[in-house]
Amino acid sequence: MKSLTTTPKADGFRMPAEFEPHERTWMIWPQRRDTFRYGAKLAQKQFLQFARAISEFEPVTIGVSDEQYEVAYRAAGDFAQIVELSNDDFWIRDTGATFVTNGKELRGVDWSFNAWGGLVDGLYFPWDKDDRVASKMCNMVGCDRYRLDDFILEGGSIHVDGEGTLVVTECCLLSEGRNASFGEYEAFSDELKQHIENTLKEYLNVEKVIWMKEGIYEDETNGHVDNIFNFTAPGECVLAWTDDPEDPQYAISHDCYETLSNATDAKGRKLKIRKLHIPDPILLTQEEHDGMDDVCEFWPPAVGSRLPASYVNFYTCNGGVVFPLFDDEKYDAEAEAVLKEAFPDRKVVGVPCHEMFLGGGNIHCATQQQPAV
Structure with a gap:
């Protein structure tokens, strides 16, 4: 693996959209006791459901710390590749490499990572193992990397259409704890x-x-785009939505809709926007709070805090879409219907996510794209 001093643009490499062909999906085994309750055992069971669902569509590699390697291998070794990968937490969409391609070769972009805000409003310390995840992925894949030591970014804060358009949120990328720091x-x-x-x-x-x-209301990542918006095809997208004017998310989503409606993409197209209604508010219970280790003022959330639930945090696989279920009969079914309309040629699979969601997110995967041959 070489560390390159040029840029992907200068070398003719681009980031593909998530809906383009993949070689495999990367995930990290959850184990933090402050992120998840009861030693992450309940979260691990739901993680396995997500990983197995994705493995029906493409190969899955699961990175695991040394102390949990045997546990993960026994649980998932029959359907996934298990590799030792030291980490501070399991959010590999944020910490993993952003793969770029020129159609023949794969390379990785290795952004700096500081746990969503560093010492300003980050969620844990230290984060040095997480900051090395992308480099280790590139080494395992056998591709060269572009390392940015002076630029902080998480994979969940960017979405591209693969044809020159990128969507981000100001509340996240311009926040005090990232590049302003x-x-x-x-x-x-x-x-x-x-x-x-x-x-x-x-x-x-x-x-x-x-x-x-802005992103989803009360999102502890400072409003990652991946929880409120995603491309489903060139010129088409989904946006997290609510019809309740009393909901704090209402004004946020309406503002985002206005922005997207007035925008054109890099090809000059107006975007086709599908609204993906959020579930009814989910609040952290006393029992759930008591199951998490208390490590800093930002985590875990206080009892009664609203958790940032959104169906937009789905994952697009080769031939499939895996999306989170929130035990909300009405909106779980509505989300499935919208995603089936948006992805008519893919199988749409819902997986219960409550335990994963208590840790701050749903499906966290890094996509290793498949270069065209």
């Missing part, structure tokens, strides 16, 4: 915004960046 730019400033946009255009090889203001 380097001291050169002020948080939420125009200068920081331009710096970030220029960097993303170079390293993802996109031409158009659409900035939405």
Whole structure:
């Protein structure tokens, strides 16, 4: 593995959309006692359901810490590749490599990671093992990497259409604890915004960046785009939605809808937007809170806190879509119907996610794209 000093754009590499062909999916075994309750045992059972569902469509590699290797191998070794991969937490969509391709060769972008805000509002410390995950993935895959030591980004904060368009949120990328923490730019400033946009255009090889203001209400990642928006095809997308004007998410989603409706993508197309209604509010119970280790002021959330539930945090596989179920009969069924309409040629599979969701997220995967031959 070589560390390259050029950029993907200069070398003719681009980030494909999640709906483009994959070689495999990467996941990390959950085990943190403060992220998940009761030693993560309940979360591990649901993780296995997600991993097995994805494995029906494409190969799955699960990275595991040394102390949990035998546990994961016995649980998933029959349907997934198990590799030792030291980590601080299991959010591999955020910590893993962003793969880019020129159609023949695969390379990885290795962003800096600081646990969603570093010492300003990050969710844990230290995060050095997580910051090495992308590099180790590239080494295992056998591809070269572009390393950015001075630019912080998580994979869940970007979505591309594979044809030159990128969608992000201001609340996340311009936040104080990420690239503003380097001291050169002020948080939420125009200068920081331009710096970030220029960097993303170079390293993802996109031409158009659409900035939405906010993400899902009370999302502890500062509003990752992957929980409120996703591309389903070139020129088509889904947006997290609510029809309840009393819900704090209502104004956020309406503002995002306005932004997307008035935008054109890199090809000059108006976006076709499908609304994906969020489930009824899910609040953290006393029992659930008591099952998590208390490690910092930001985590776990207080009892009664609203958790950032959204069906938009689905995963697009080769021939399939795996999406979270929230034990909400009405909106689980509605989400399935919308996704089947958006992906008519893929099998749509719902998996219960409550225990995973208590840890702050649903399906967390890193996509290893398949270069065309």
